[in-house]
Amino acid sequence: MPVLQRIDGAALFVFAVSLLIAGVLLVGARSIAPPLFDPVGSAALPRACAVALIAIGSGTLLQSALRPGGAAAAAPLPFRTATLATMVLMALYLLAMQLGLGFVLPTIAFVAVSVPLVSASARSIPLGIGLALLLGVGASWLFSEVFFVDLPAVR
Amino acid sequence: MIEGFIDAIGPMALLWTLIGTAAGVLVGAIPGLGGGMLMALCLPLTFSMEPLNAILLLIGIHTGSVSGGLISATLLKMPGTPSSVMSTFDGHPMAERGEAERALSLGIGASLIGGIVAGIALALLAPPLSFWALKIGPWELAALILMALVLVAAIAKGSMLKGLFSALLGVVAALPGLAASDGQLRYTFGSDDMATGFRLLPVLLGIFVISQLLIQADKALNVGSVIRLKRGTAFPRLATWKSQATNILRSSAIGTFVGILPGVGASISSMVAYGVARAMSRTPEKFGTGHDEGVVASEAANNANVGGAMIPLITLGIPGAPVDALLLGAMIMHQIQPGPLLFQTNGDLVWAMIAAYFISNLMMFAIMILGYRKIANVITIPAQFLVPVVFVFCVIGSYSVGNRLFDVWVMLGFGLLGYCLERARVPLGPFVIGFVLAAPFEEELRTALQLSDGSLMAILDHPVALAFVVFAILMLALPMLRGRLSAQLPGNAADKKRFPE
Numbered sequence: 001m002p003v004l005q006r007i008d009g010a011a012l013f014v015f016a017v018s019l020l021i022a023g024v025l026l027v028g029a030r031s032i033a034p035p036l037f038d039p040v041g042s043a044a045l046p047r048a049c050a051v052a053l054i055a056i057g058s059g060t061l062l063q064s065a066l067r068p069g070g071a072a073a074a075a076p077l078p079f080r081t082a083t084l085a086t087m088v089l090m091a092l093y094l095l096a097m098q099l100g101l102g103f104v105l106p107t108i109a110f111v112a113v114s115v116p117l118v119s120a121s122a123r124s125i126p127l128g129i130g131l132a133l134l135l136g137v138g139a140s141w142l143f144s145e146v147f148f149v150d151l152p153a154v155r
Numbered sequence: 156m157i158e159g160f161i162d163a164i165g166p167m168a169l170l171w172t173l174i175g176t177a178a179g180v181l182v183g184a185i186p187g188l189g190g191g192m193l194m195a196l197c198l199p200l201t202f203s204m205e206p207l208n209a210i211l212l213l214i215g216i217h218t219g220s221v222s223g224g225l226i227s228a229t230l231l232k233m234p235g236t237p238s239s240v241m242s243t244f245d246g247h248p249m250a251e252r253g254e255a256e257r258a259l260s261l262g263i264g265a266s267l268i269g270g271i272v273a274g275i276a277l278a279l280l281a282p283p284l285s286f287w288a289l290k291i292g293p294w295e296l297a298a299l300i301l302m303a304l305v306l307v308a309a310i311a312k313g314s315m316l317k318g319l320f321s322a323l324l325g326v327v328a329a330l331p332g333l334a335a336s337d338g339q340l341r342y343t344f345g346s347d348d349m350a351t352g353f354r355l356l357p358v359l360l361g362i363f364v365i366s367q368l369l370i371q372a373d374k375a376l377n378v379g380s381v382i383r384l385k386r387g388t389a390f391p392r393l394a395t396w397k398s399q400a401t402n403i404l405r406s407s408a409i410g411t412f413v414g415i416l417p418g419v420g421a422s423i424s425s426m427v428a429y430g431v432a433r434a435m436s437r438t439p440e441k442f443g444t445g446h447d448e449g450v451v452a453s454e455a456a457n458n459a460n461v462g463g464a465m466i467p468l469i470t471l472g473i474p475g476a477p478v479d480a481l482l483l484g485a486m487i488m489h490q491i492q493p494g495p496l497l498f499q500t501n502g503d504l505v506w507a508m509i510a511a512y513f514i515s516n517l518m519m520f521a522i523m524i525l526g527y528r529k530i531a532n533v534i535t536i537p538a539q540f541l542v543p544v545v546f547v548f549c550v551i552g553s554y555s556v557g558n559r560l561f562d563v564w565v566m567l568g569f570g571l572l573g574y575c576l577e578r579a580r581v582p583l584g585p586f587v588i589g590f591v592l593a594a595p596f597e598e599e600l601r602t603a604l605q606l607s608d609g610s611l612m613a614i615l616d617h618p619v620a621l622a623f624v625v626f627a628i629l630m631l632a633l634p635m636l637r638g639r640l641s642a643q644l645p646g647n648a649a650d651k652k653r654f655p656e
Binding site for chain 1: 199200202203314316317319320323324326327330334336337339341342365368369370372373537539540542543544546547548550551554555558560563564567570571574575578579580581593597600601604605608609
């Protein structure tokens with residue numbers, strides 16, 4: 001099997017993330033002022049991390065290419081569409097609060113939609129709505145009135 | 156010391172320890188949740204609590220959750236917590252042949268003894284270790300932290316390179332914001348919010364909780380079936396305990412020792428203890444088929460690990476296991492700085508923590524013996540309810556740290572990162588340890604280099620620091636040697652079949 005085909009997706013992911021972060025670290029380190037009173041300065045650790053990341057990323061790629069059994073031996077775990085939808089829903093929930101809709105309404109909407117979405121069944125819609133109302137109103141009351149924790153407010 | 160013990164047996168302290176232990180047992184028994192998740196979720200609730208009560212609550216959760224995992228490992232063949240993985244190998248086969256009560260009772264008893272042995276070690280070792288730690292300087296501390304990072308990465312599940320990658324990512328995540336050594340801003344990308352860097356709680360919630368929620372969303376339709384318990388009790392007789400005494404004490408000692416090693420979690424303890432028990436057993440062939448010795452070794456070791464891991468946490472400020480990073484975070488949030496000075500500045504609190512650890516083990520025993528039948532009925536919560544409810548609590552927790560939505564986005568971002576890392580089989584434990592230890596490592600190293608005019612060779616004048624670095628290098632080299640050795644040993648294929656990774 002050609003070497004490139006033996007590399008598994010997980011190793012490629014580690015390599016790509018290593019290079020990306022190392023690049024960000026090295027570029028960002030340029031704008032850190034040189035040390036004033038200590039010999040290494042605040043840019044030393046980021047630079048060392050960048051070098052180590054490149055070495056580890058390359059090592060992971062090499063290890064994957066040399067592994068007996070190739071890509072199948074350490075393939076990344078499978079991915080389900082519901083997870084992607086849950087991620088998007090979580091981001092939309094936070095966005096709604098960021099836009100000033102407060103805590104209660106976005107929470108009710110998020111829970112009501114995510115329960116049937118995760119279960120992939122329309123039968124859980126009523127349960128989802130009940131849980132959404134309980135969490136949206138109940139959690140808001142519990143945290144603001146009992147635990148005195150501030151929650152995102154309506155603007 | 157006496158005052159600390161009295162503090163721990165006050166009514167409120169006992170109540171919070173009980174609440175923590177009970178909640179820990181319950182959550183530990185539910186696959187997909189776990190002590191780390193509950194501790195992270197409870198952290199914001201502790202802001203308004205007395206520091207002592209807050210810490211006792213978290214110790215209770217930690218102790219309870221490690222033990223609770225036994226129930227689902229035995230009845231569902233799904234470990235409630237990673238530390239109970241080894242218990243599934245023998246606990247579940249016992250349950251399948253109608254000995255579930257016996258497996259649970261053995262595991263619960265072994266957990267109690269493991270916890271007590273580790274508690275004694277904690278009480279005996281923490282004071283002298285703390286005294287020794289006061290004498291060591293920045294070279295030794297920097298080298299010790301480096302060793303902890305390498306250790307946790309080297310023995311993490313899967314590839315060592317991925318463990319190191321995870322630890323390094325954790326260190327990198329701690330870089331943005333104000334550098335503690337010289338007050339310079341780094342990697343803020345012009346954002347005022349980034350001036351404080353990524354705060355501990357949102358990062359921990361993201362890595363520990365959100366990533367697991369996304370994984371649960373993957374498994375939404377995959378709920379196992381629980382083996383039903385019979386009526387009556389099946390607590391083993393004294394003769395059984397006598398026959399298991401050596402195994403329990405040995406496994407407890409292993410669990411405690413592995414716990415003391417910085418950064419190594421309870422799952423490693425139970426694996427090592429299980430392996431040793433099998434190697435020392437007269438009937439090794441019975442392991443994996445529903446054998447008393449397997450359940451006892453695994454459970455004694457994982458509970459002992461909790462106490463052992465508190466030793467480096469209290470004396471050096473280094474988490475003994477990834478979950479201990481949460482305990483460390485809670486202490487820092489309550490203005491308690493773990494480390495060599497803790498015995499001097501907050502001696503009563505330390506002794507109260509040690510006493511609470513003993514108490515929570517006793518409470519765990521009582522709760523589990525009296526309640527495992529009830530708990531067995533509620534251990535399968537469908538993911539469709541778990542995911543949204545826990546996420547909403549995470550949002551509240553992250554927001555409450557600084558009343559800003561930036562922290563909530565940070566939590567989500569780290570959750571996605573954690574999820575991707577899990578998909579790529581990169582362990583998350585080293586990430587948390589790296590994140591927590593990055594700042595003290597940089598601070599100690601820079602102080603050490605300042606004292607030696609920037610020369611790294613000055614480490615040669617510090618034999619203890621040098622020993623830590625040599626140990627770290629050995630840990631890096633060990634997997635390569637182990638790989639060559641295991642290839643030459645016969646019988647490995649059969650073992651892998653019976654004890655899958």
